[in-house]
Amino acid sequence: MARYRLLTPGPTQVPDEAREGLARAVRHHRSDEFRKLFREIVAGLQYVFQTQHDVVVLCSSGTGAMEAAVANVVPRGGKAIVLESGKFSERWRLIAERFGVEAISYEVPWGETFEPSRVAELLAAHPDAVAVYGTLSESSTGVGHDIEAIGRVVGPSPALLVVDAISGAGAMECRTDAWGIDLLVVGSQKALMGPPGLAFLAVSPAAWRQIESVADRPAYYFDLLAYRQALGAGEAPFTPAISLLTGLAECLRQIRAEGIERRLARSRLLGQATRAAMEALGLRLAARRPADGLTAVFFPEGLDGREFLGRLESRFGVKLAGGQGPWKGKIFRIAHLGLLDELDILAAIAAMELVLFEMGYPVRLGAGVAAASQVIATARGL
Amino acid sequence: MARYRLLTPGPTQVPDEAREGLARAVRHHRSDEFRKLFREIVAGLQYVFQTQHDVVVLCSSGTGAMEAAVANVVPRGGKAIVLESGKFSERWRLIAERFGVEAISYEVPWGETFEPSRVAELLAAHPDAVAVYGTLSESSTGVGHDIEAIGRVVGPSPALLVVDAISGAGAMECRTDAWGIDLLVVGSQKALMGPPGLAFLAVSPAAWRQIESVADRPAYYFDLLAYRQALGAGEAPFTPAISLLTGLAECLRQIRAEGIERRLARSRLLGQATRAAMEALGLRLAARRPADGLTAVFFPEGLDGREFLGRLESRFGVKLAGGQGPWKGKIFRIAHLGLLDELDILAAIAAMELVLFEMGYPVRLGAGVAAASQVIATARGL
Numbered sequence: 001m002a003r004y005r006l007l008t009p010g011p012t013q014v015p016d017e018a019r020e021g022l023a024r025a026v027r028h029h030r031s032d033e034f035r036k037l038f039r040e041i042v043a044g045l046q047y048v049f050q051t052q053h054d055v056v057v058l059c060s061s062g063t064g065a066m067e068a069a070v071a072n073v074v075p076r077g078g079k080a081i082v083l084e085s086g087k088f089s090e091r092w093r094l095i096a097e098r099f100g101v102e103a104i105s106y107e108v109p110w111g112e113t114f115e116p117s118r119v120a121e122l123l124a125a126h127p128d129a130v131a132v133y134g135t136l137s138e139s140s141t142g143v144g145h146d147i148e149a150i151g152r153v154v155g156p157s158p159a160l161l162v163v164d165a166i167s168g169a170g171a172m173e174c175r176t177d178a179w180g181i182d183l184l185v186v187g188s189q190k191a192l193m194g195p196p197g198l199a200f201l202a203v204s205p206a207a208w209r210q211i212e213s214v215a216d217r218p219a220y221y222f223d224l225l226a227y228r229q230a231l232g233a234g235e236a237p238f239t240p241a242i243s244l245l246t247g248l249a250e251c252l253r254q255i256r257a258e259g260i261e262r263r264l265a266r267s268r269l270l271g272q273a274t275r276a277a278m279e280a281l282g283l284r285l286a287a288r289r290p291a292d293g294l295t296a297v298f299f300p301e302g303l304d305g306r307e308f309l310g311r312l313e314s315r316f317g318v319k320l321a322g323g324q325g326p327w328k329g330k331i332f333r334i335a336h337l338g339l340l341d342e343l344d345i346l347a348a349i350a351a352m353e354l355v356l357f358e359m360g361y362p363v364r365l366g367a368g369v370a371a372a373s374q375v376i377a378t379a380r381g382l
Numbered sequence: 383m384a385r386y387r388l389l390t391p392g393p394t395q396v397p398d399e400a401r402e403g404l405a406r407a408v409r410h411h412r413s414d415e416f417r418k419l420f421r422e423i424v425a426g427l428q429y430v431f432q433t434q435h436d437v438v439v440l441c442s443s444g445t446g447a448m449e450a451a452v453a454n455v456v457p458r459g460g461k462a463i464v465l466e467s468g469k470f471s472e473r474w475r476l477i478a479e480r481f482g483v484e485a486i487s488y489e490v491p492w493g494e495t496f497e498p499s500r501v502a503e504l505l506a507a508h509p510d511a512v513a514v515y516g517t518l519s520e521s522s523t524g525v526g527h528d529i530e531a532i533g534r535v536v537g538p539s540p541a542l543l544v545v546d547a548i549s550g551a552g553a554m555e556c557r558t559d560a561w562g563i564d565l566l567v568v569g570s571q572k573a574l575m576g577p578p579g580l581a582f583l584a585v586s587p588a589a590w591r592q593i594e595s596v597a598d599r600p601a602y603y604f605d606l607l608a609y610r611q612a613l614g615a616g617e618a619p620f621t622p623a624i625s626l627l628t629g630l631a632e633c634l635r636q637i638r639a640e641g642i643e644r645r646l647a648r649s650r651l652l653g654q655a656t657r658a659a660m661e662a663l664g665l666r667l668a669a670r671r672p673a674d675g676l677t678a679v680f681f682p683e684g685l686d687g688r689e690f691l692g693r694l695e696s697r698f699g700v701k702l703a704g705g706q707g708p709w710k711g712k713i714f715r716i717a718h719l720g721l722l723d724e725l726d727i728l729a730a731i732a733a734m735e736l737v738l739f740e741m742g743y744p745v746r747l748g749a750g751v752a753a754a755s756q757v758i759a760t761a762r763g764l
Binding site for chain 2: 004006008010011012013014019020022023024025026027028029030031059060061062063064066067071094095098099100187189195196197216217218219220221222223238239240241242243244247319321
């Protein structure tokens with residue numbers, strides 16, 4: 001059996017120290033000891049998200065936090081602008097519709113990104129829009145959207161800016177406060193290196209005011225005002241996922257010890273190296289504006305993508321992700337965030353070369369690794 | 383430092399093998415390996431809940447599953463009968479109201495239970511009630527309600543029977559199918575011995591038909607139809623809490639190996655022993671009809687309850703739970719479910735005696751342990 005190497009854009013590898021935290025005997029959550037841990041976690045999340053805002057901790061997948069960012073914010077019959085560019089940004093619209101919110105969709109083709117000027121036009125045309133729902137890293141396409149630029153056009157409007165940074169925060173620049181993000185949604189199992197099952201919401205004062213104004217919120221488990229009240233006491237309103245939080249605290253300690261800027265630089269560099277490798281192998285990249293935390297790549301014409309991913313896993317233990325929705329069977333996705341480092345990525349590229357070679361694709365063995373190594377060497381000033 | 387001994391009615395102690403499962407390296411959830419684990423978990427839950435119905439696995443606390451059992455089931459403006467007898471059954475009403483459901487409340491004082499004949503009267507008076515929301519083990523009062531008898535009166539009516547068995551299932555008899563329970567809500571961190579963060583819903587065919595009929599469900603993360611669709615493929619619709627599930631699978635293996643009947647008998651016996659001990663110490667029990675998984679006890683007049691619980695923890699590491707809501711500062715609660723066995727309970731009783739003695743309460747040392755031991759000896763036919 002090949003040794004398992006998880007390189008999907010979530011879930012991702014969890015550091016040993018965090019796995020030890022997960023295994024620790026459960027302690028009761030209504031205790032000073034737990035409150036101390038909880039406050040440390042909130043402070044760690046604020047550090048990673050570059051925010052002074054309240055950070056709410058939910059026990060759910062990232063989708064639960066997305067729902068919270070709709071159901072608490074826009075009243076039934078209210079209006080929101082949704083920036084759609086893939087499977088995950090489409091989810092904003094689906095959630096909005098499920099909660100009776102009118103979604104004004106600005107849709108671009110998969111792999112593309114948005115024109116901030118068009119967002120400005122939509123805001124002018126819909127001054128009653130309560131919020132703009134966007135995405136930092138669209139992990140179905142590998143696109144990293146320019147949230148900073150979108151923030152500049154949303155800022156002067158009355159609308160809130162809500163950003164799905166589930167797979168983005170911690171992997172690419174995400175200046176929550178500086179960019180005017182009112183609600184930031186993040187998941188535990190991406191760049192934060194935690195196990196799946198926790199989601200986070202950074203909430204600005206303006207967002208709190210809006211939430212307070214929604215009289216009839218269809219939210220109980222995700223009632224953000226209940227979380228805010230508990231947060232003041234260093235607690236969660238419902239029994240929190242104690243083991244997951246104990247593990248996450250270790251992840252956040254490691255991120256703080258390394259420093260967020262160094263981590264972001266590593267993901268950025270690994271992204272550049274990965275893209276250079278894919279191009280050297282003659283593969284086509286999927287994202288017009290690539291995210292730092294993952295790379296999406298089209299399978300070459302005529303290659304059986306399922307077979308390619310299956311062989312990577314069975315021969316070398318390398319687990320990559322396939323495509324989703326309309327890109328199922330068309331792309332594969334490799335993560336370069338969290339624990340993953342230069343050698344993990346170079347090794348994965350080498351495995352891809354060998355499998356492509358074995359499958360008869362015209363590849364020059366070593367070409368991808370060489371291109372990626374050159375990017376790394378250049379970045380190191382060699 | 384005294385060794386920590388967790389005896390709260392959730393979270394509870396997690397077996398070593400499950401903690402090892404929690405610490406295992408994360409594997410991707412879209413894989414045959416994970417689907418096999420997931421199917422094993424669902425089968426294990428069906429075994430514990432004594433049901434052939436679909437069992438949906440949510441990543442949330444038990445409250446999330448309660449919300450799912452309201453938001454998917456009763457349309458906005460619909461009606462439901464709520465059986466209220468404590469903090470957790472009150473939550474059914476609060477969730478119903480939050481989702482625009484008219485809650486017909488049958489409320490009894492804390493510590494009391496319901497008359498099935500009164501439930502029948504309410505069903506006759508409200509033939510349009512979509513569901514009756516009840517509770518198996520009301521852990522705020524230590525009452526175990528007679529769901530079997532309530533099931534007999536709900537059965538002939540058009541209403542569904544929805545039961546919060548978050549802390550009950552696995553600790554006391556819960557014959558989901560035989561008793562006509564249409565939606566059973568259970569949490570991971572009680573009698574199932576798992577860490578907190580997972581919740582389960584057993585859904586009957588009649589409940590599925592009702593859910594399908596609700597056109598406008600204010601549920602996305604908790605959209606049960608999405609879970610049913612994924613369940614058929616051995617998956618969850620959103621990234622599941624992989625580590626928690628890996629740990630839970632170990633818990634369920636242990637329960638199956640021991641046999642559910644033996645486990646239920648153990649909780650029942652430990653409950654009898656605990657109650658005998660409390661009465662031998664002159665303490666008053668809180669529940670008219672006691673649950674098998676926990677015992678709630680009034681602090682004696684004049685005793686500082688906070689000090690009592692604090693000394694139990696600091697002197698002996700024994701962590702019990704206090705009261706909630708109107709019973710905050712009035713009762714304490716001790717669990718006898720999951721991993722906890724005879725010696726854990728006898729030791730905890732001995733610790734209580736010593737702390738009561740130290741605080742000047744007129745206790746005869748050993749009296750509680752003697753009474754509990756006598757119950758155990760009698761049960762063993764000694």
